[in-house]
Amino acid sequence: MAAVLGKVVIMGLGLMGGSLARSLKQTGFCDHITGHGHRDVSLKKGVSLGIIDSYSLDIDEALAGADMVVIATPVLRAIEAVAEVLPKVSRSTIVTDVASVKGSLLQAGIAACAGQVPPNLVLGHPIAGSHNSGVDASDADLYRNHRVILTPLPETDTEALAVVRQMWLSTGANVAEMNVAEHDAVLAATSHLPHMLAYALVDALASSAITDDIFAFAAGGFRDFSRIASSDPTMWRDIALSNRDSLLEAIDMYTANLAQLRESIASADSDALHDTFSRSKAVRDAFVAGSADS
Amino acid sequence: MAAVLGKVVIMGLGLMGGSLARSLKQTGFCDHITGHGHRDVSLKKGVSLGIIDSYSLDIDEALAGADMVVIATPVLRAIEAVAEVLPKVSRSTIVTDVASVKGSLLQAGIAACAGQVPPNLVLGHPIAGSHNSGVDASDADLYRNHRVILTPLPETDTEALAVVRQMWLSTGANVAEMNVAEHDAVLAATSHLPHMLAYALVDALASSAITDDIFAFAAGGFRDFSRIASSDPTMWRDIALSNRDSLLEAIDMYTANLAQLRESIASADSDALHDTFSRSKAVRDAFVAGSADS
Structure with a gap:
């Protein structure tokens, strides 16, 4: 496929983030994937395995020029990351995630944006997993035939929503929509x-x-x-x-x-x-x- | 092995009873197995498959000359069967079962014996099963490496207990003892x-x-x-x-x-x-x- 996006940042290169990166690499959904995290072990491994193109432990460096940021950390860290990332990026940068909880992330996003729903925040939850964890267990087919639930709001940018939907479809997942509370x-x-x-x-x-x-x-x-x-x-x-x-x-x-x-x-x-x-x-x-x- | 018993009666030729019969046939634990039940479909099939030697829909006919009676019906029917069988057999006929509940069967047995614990009643529970049911699903190895819990009382005849234990060991099961309440x-x-x-x-x-x-x-x-x-x-x-x-x-x-x-x-x-x-x-x-x- 022709690349849909230029640079995608994946925060947290574990099972979920690593599997997404593998799939995006395989299909060529984007031109460049940058990993970000607090420790460099997984990130170095990601580069050497060809799962990601580059990484940075510095959040600002990682986010520079990003078209999309995928928060793929454990859920409590994801809540922090939503609040950390949104003020650092422009409204043209899509921010999305893979957490199994959506309300807390939305609240963190709204709080970080002066009480407004950020239109570039597209919360998502792929219902997939494995008994194994970490980038070593990552698999380009992890999401194939699994459901991804997206929880857009009326304020959500329709183009941003369409791109996130397209990304998950490219992994072989089925995409459904629900409101956050549901x-x-x-x-x-x-x-x-x-x-x-x-x-x-x-x-x-x-x-x-x-x-x-x-x-x-x-x-x-x-x-x-x-x-x-x-x-x-x-x-x-x-x-x-x-x-x-x-x-x-x-x-x-x-x-x-x-x-x-x-x-x-x-x-x-x-x-x-x-x-x-x-x-x-x-x-x-x-x-x-x-x-x-x- | 040399046969330990002459005639064994199995009441209820489903998965549990059928599997026990197959195993006892295979090892030659007894000389003769008679099936008893209310319908003749499973019993006829049991004879034609060589799982049992004979059958009778008549309980008295079935019990005649029995050395052991194994009640292998569903549990509510087993409670009735304990009460029905005990008064019909002599104290030298061992009565045992495979139900997953023991207290109700013991109470039924005591009630059927004028308030006394019948010494020939050896309650047992093989912890084994299958998603399938019926004699068609029966398997001589169903009990192999599974646990059987026997729940003897102080009044229980030690010889009867030893025979029931030996029967289960012959199927490849491991035998444990517990009191009924436990x-x-x-x-x-x-x-x-x-x-x-x-x-x-x-x-x-x-x-x-x-x-x-x-x-x-x-x-x-x-x-x-x-x-x-x-x-x-x-x-x-x-x-x-x-x-x-x-x-x-x-x-x-x-x-x-x-x-x-x-x-x-x-x-x-x-x-x-x-x-x-x-x-x-x-x-x-x-x-x-x-x-x-x-």
Whole structure:
């Protein structure tokens, strides 16, 4: 393809940023990719692997002449980076990100722009990942056939939005749009909540007085159910903190549902239990049928 | 091996009973296996496949001359079967089962024996299964390297216990012993509770007002976490009802833990969140390292 952009800056060359850089290089979406970060290990490796063209530890040097800045750091750092970058770039420089939380980033962006929504800020969230992390695990095909949610506002520049959309399409992703609050609620419910539930389960079992060896008797269902409790604690602490309100709502919704199920069990309401389990199975089976295997 | 027993009766020739029959046939643990059930489809198939030697729809005919009766029906039927079989057999006939709940079966057995613990009742629970069900899915190796929990009482005949243990060892299983209450508490916590949590999550999301299309944005973590919500609703209704007290305790323990986690999020207690997630990850990683892969 003919290059759509000149210079793209990727802040944070880990799994997400590295994978995006690889893909943009492969398709020639832009002429030049500059990496920026606080440590030079990943960035040096990025250059030697040909994932990025150059790097700078100095933010001003990195941003000079940038057509687009992609913030691909962990989420708490991304909130800081939005506030740091926006005042340094012109309105013709697109600022976007890959964080799994959008409201906190938007608030940081508005606060950094004297209370106005910055039209050049196009928040995005590719729903993709890997058990591995770091630039070594990066993969040009990480985003292929995955969804990217963009959360434009009425104030968002339509051209900037179109370019970000085009970038994600070039990686093979499918692009959807949602408003910021809906994004954070949907992700709280479908991703952040399940992680909290899995952590809470393992923690509850580990502190249970039943038996020292309780996990010795856990079966395959437990293994699947608890897999996400092996996720990175720092990343999930940061997500919990930066999507707090939506996550609390999701926990409350869940707690109410579980209390109802408890009541059905306590009152031996056979029909209610069968209805709930059948309904859930049907929904879950439909989810699986509509997405990848099993 | 030389046959340990003469005639074994298997009540319920589904996945569990069929797999046990196949294994006992293969090793020659007994001379003769008779199937019993309410419908003859599986039983006829069992004979034609050589899994069992004969069958009878008549319980008295089936039990005649039995050295051991293995109740391998769904759990609510198993509770009835314990009460039905014990008065029909002599104390030299071992009665055992494969249900994932033990307290309800023991109570049924005691009630059927004028308030006395029947010494020939050896309750057992092989922790094995499959996504498939029925005799067609049965597999002589289903129990290999899986755990079987036996829950003998002081009144249990030691010879009967030794034979049941020997039977499970002959299938390649590992045999552990626990008391009935501990079994039901451990299974409630590690298996029944996770199923309830997964059903409740899918149900909560399905009835959420957030978006009609909420599942479209669910990622891989959700797929793993919710897999057990695709389990058989009838089976899980019956387990919930027959292990009610232990399950309610497990739900309460979990709800308290989740409430504490909610409080840490609400108060933005970064250290508490990181501690909880780190502890859970360590426990879960150790669980995985100590069992099968991932």
